[in-house]
Amino acid sequence: MLFTGTHIHKLDRKGRVSVPKRFRAALDNEEFAGIYLYQSHKESALEGCSHSHMERIAASLDELDMFSDEADDLADTILGSSHMLPYDGEGRIILPAELIEFARIEDQVAFVGRGRTFRLWNPDIFKPLQEASRTRTLNRGATLKLKPMTELPKGARPGTANEEDAS
Amino acid sequence: MLFTGTHIHKLDRKGRVSVPKRFRAALDNEEFAGIYLYQSHKESALEGCSHSHMERIAASLDELDMFSDEADDLADTILGSSHMLPYDGEGRIILPAELIEFARIEDQVAFVGRGRTFRLWNPDIFKPLQEASRTRTLNRGATLKLKPMTELPKGARPGTANEEDAS
DNA sequence: TGGGAAATGATGGGGGTCAATGGGATTTGA
DNA sequence: TCAAATCCCATTGACCCCCATCATTTCCCA
Numbered sequence: 001m002l003f004t005g006t007h008i009h010k011l012d013r014k015g016r017v018s019v020p021k022r023f024r025a026a027l028d029n030e031e032f033a034g035i036y037l038y039q040s041h042k043e044s045a046l047e048g049c050s051h052s053h054m055e056r057i058a059a060s061l062d063e064l065d066m067f068s069d070e071a072d073d074l075a076d077t078i079l080g081s082s083h084m085l086p087y088d089g090e091g092r093i094i095l096p097a098e099l100i101e102f103a104r105i106e107d108q109v110a111f112v113g114r115g116r117t118f119r120l121w122n123p124d125i126f127k128p129l130q131e132a133s134r135t136r137t138l139n140r141g142a143t144l145k146l147k148p149m150t151e152l153p154k155g156a157r158p159g160t161a162n163e164e165d166a167s
Numbered sequence: 168m169l170f171t172g173t174h175i176h177k178l179d180r181k182g183r184v185s186v187p188k189r190f191r192a193a194l195d196n197e198e199f200a201g202i203y204l205y206q207s208h209k210e211s212a213l214e215g216c217s218h219s220h221m222e223r224i225a226a227s228l229d230e231l232d233m234f235s236d237e238a239d240d241l242a243d244t245i246l247g248s249s250h251m252l253p254y255d256g257e258g259r260i261i262l263p264a265e266l267i268e269f270a271r272i273e274d275q276v277a278f279v280g281r282g283r284t285f286r287l288w289n290p291d292i293f294k295p296l297q298e299a300s301r302t303r304t305l306n307r308g309a310t311l312k313l314k315p316m317t318e319l320p321k322g323a324r325p326g327t328a329n330e331e332d333a334s
Numbered sequence: 335t336g337g338g339a340a341a342t343g344a345t346g347g348g349g350g351t352c353a354a355t356g357g358g359a360t361t362t363g364a
Numbered sequence: 365t366c367a368a369a370t371c372c373c374a375t376t377g378a379c380c381c382c383c384a385t386c387a388t389t390t391c392c393c394a
Contacts, residue, residue, distance in 0.1 A: 091343085188354090
């Protein structure tokens with residue numbers, strides 16, 4: 001259950017695009033066979049996630065004061081503008097025209113893994129940005145402090161696999 | 168059981184509007200085949216929810232001091248002014264004139280998902296407000312602290328689906 | 335280790351199905 | 365008895381199922 005790598009697929013003339021096999025595999029035990037997409041806040045890209053991740057967002061919003069302005073804004077921006085997209089028999093989704101336009105996608109789509117979530121880009125827009133962020137990271141000498149293994153959920157550690165993690 | 172996305176449907180000359188298939192699906196095993204609507208207290212919109220959510224509101228009101236002004240007001244605003252609207256054979260409801268007027272709805276209705284609940288808007292009114300929400304969210308740099316997976320209800324996590332989730 | 339066969343994932347497109355809509359007919363209730 | 369609500373059926377257009385083809389990768393065996 002982890003989205004990694006960049007996969008470029010074709011958008012056909014019916015507005016369909018194949019979800020990468022690797023991503024579909026990461027979503028295997030979901031109750032909903034498909035993905036959720038919504039417009040990114042900061043980038044000219046689409047945010048993608050699973051049904052259970054969307055449940056998590058809804059549950060977290062539930063905890064904020066039911067009448068707070070911030071919860072309202074987030075609900076409108078994320079839940080209200082998200083698209084629930086089921087696979088067809090071949091593992092493709094139909095990319096809604098609104099999202100194609102927002103992300104300025106033409107005939108190709110880049111699926112970019114970000115761990116628990118992923119993004120969809122016009123590859124021509126993503127590539128220079130990726131190089132820029134790579135340079136920034138190097139210059140900054142950024143390091144990532146890793147969580148101790150023992151704090152990870154069971155199944156994410158070697159030797160703790162259970163039957164659901166057969167992949 | 169999650170309301171997501173924005174769905175724009177037509178209000179016909181008989182005052183009927185189709186409830187989006189996705190929303191009806193989210194309400195599948197409810198005992199009442201229909202939805203509840205009441206006037207939003209802060210927006211020019213209608214709040215919508217399921218029968219079981221209405222039960223939840225009633226239960227929460229029970230916990231407030233029975234004779235407090237606040238409980239009185241909430242009971243009047245929500246329970247007193249709510250409309251229980253059954254589907255017709257095609258999954259449509261009849262929007263009461265009172266609610267059409269309150270939400271300034273004309274010939275189109277936007278169903279906007281908010282997780283456990285949803286809202287109904289005049290699309291022309293909702294659209295600019297949603298844009299504003301997006302901008303505020305961006306400026307605020309709002310991030311949502313996600314609940315840990317383990318606290319989610321069973322069925323909202325991968326690998327815990329039960330037979331009722333066969334969809 | 336090279337080459338061919340088989341399996342699998344990605345792509346293209348036709349056509350049937352169903353959700354959304356419109357409107358007439360029938361029933362219900364005041 | 366009239367008006368409003370409900371039932372019923374027709375239409376249409378978008379979506380989804382199905383199959384065919386193509387491109388890779390994997391596998392197998394000489």
